[in-house]
Amino acid sequence: MTELTVASLHISPAIFDPFPGLIAAESTRHGGVSPAPFSSLNLGINTDDSQSNVDENRRRFFTAIGAPAHAFASSYQVHGMKILYTVEAGRFEGYDALITDKPGLLIGVTVADCVPILIYDSKHRAVAAIHAGWRGTVGSIVTKTLDQMKQQFGTSAEHCYAYIGTCIDECSFEVGAEVAEQFESELKRVDAETGKGYIDLKRANANQLTGFGIPVEQIGVSPFSTVLNNSDFFSHRAEHGQTGRMLAVIGLAN
Known part of the structure; x- marks a missing residue:
């Protein structure tokens, strides 16, 4: 099991290191003020945590x-397909992906098991921030x-990093x-003993990136798991719905 070496508030994806004018990060659950079950860096607005806690946690992040x-x-996500192009701050509704080319504006998605893609x-x-359950x-x-x-924007695959x-x-x-049948065979596994199905969401979304033409060497993948590393990340499934949310954000510096 991969473990965090430092109880940091965030992870900075190494794939974006060559671009000093780019801000990109995903939060952990460390370093905040929220009590259990949201302990401690809960950045999710739509939880039963207090707004003051979330505001302070976001300030720290x-x-x-x-x-x-x-x-x-950001947006109130609905597990849909709508994509928002925005050049202004705000909390929108009904979008599961945001794109922008405005410097000084960060865009982001909240997650607690679903896949964030930057x-x-x-x-x-x-830049783009995507929420993919x-x-x-x-x-x-x-x-x-x-x-x-x-x-x-005229985006082409060879210039994309993800x-x-x-x-x-x-x-x-x-x-x-009923869910497993919607995925290609290479993305699912059936346990021979239990007959239960399992889906590889990271690989499924990586396939979409490479399918667009983005070179494999320009794609970074988190080695961590919200479930296996539940002490470092929130997991809606592992914590039976009573948990916080992480943020994954990206944007161009001023």
């Missing part, structure tokens, strides 16, 4: 990633987002037959 004064845009178009200096993955939200970036963030791992993501 954005300060830690060097963006305390940056604007921030994308940077280095030529056109545009199993429905979004089946619906190819990553591919749809890249297609919209191509239309909006990060697949911390989410539920294949060995923990047990699904019923």
Whole structure:
């Protein structure tokens, strides 16, 4: 099992290290003020945690990633396919992916088992933040987002760098037959003894990135699992719905 070496507030994806003008990070559950079951860096607004706790946790997170004064845009996610192009801060509703090319504006998604995907178009200096649960993955939200970036910015695969963030791992993501049948055979495994099905969401979304043409060496994948590393990350499944949320954010510095 992969373990965090430091109880940090966030992880900075190494795939984006060559771009000093880019801010990209995913939070952990460490370093916040929220009590159990949201302990401690709960960044999710739609939880039973107090708003003051979430506000302070977000202040700490954005300060830690060097963006305390940056604007921030996100959405109330609905496991749908809608993608928002935004140039202003705000909390929108009904979108599961956001794209922007505005410096000084961070965009982000909240997760607690679903897959966060961050994308940077280095030529056109545009970014995307995507929330992909199993429905979004089946619906190819990553591919749809890249297609919209191509239309909006002229994005091409060779200039894209992407990060697949911390989410539920294949060995923990047990699904019923009605879900398993919607995935290609290479993305699912059936336990020979129990007959239970398991889905690899990281691989499924990586396939969409490479399917668009992004080179494998320009894709980073988190080695962590929300379930196996539950002491470091929130997991909706492992904690039976009583837990906090992480943020995965990306944007261009001012």
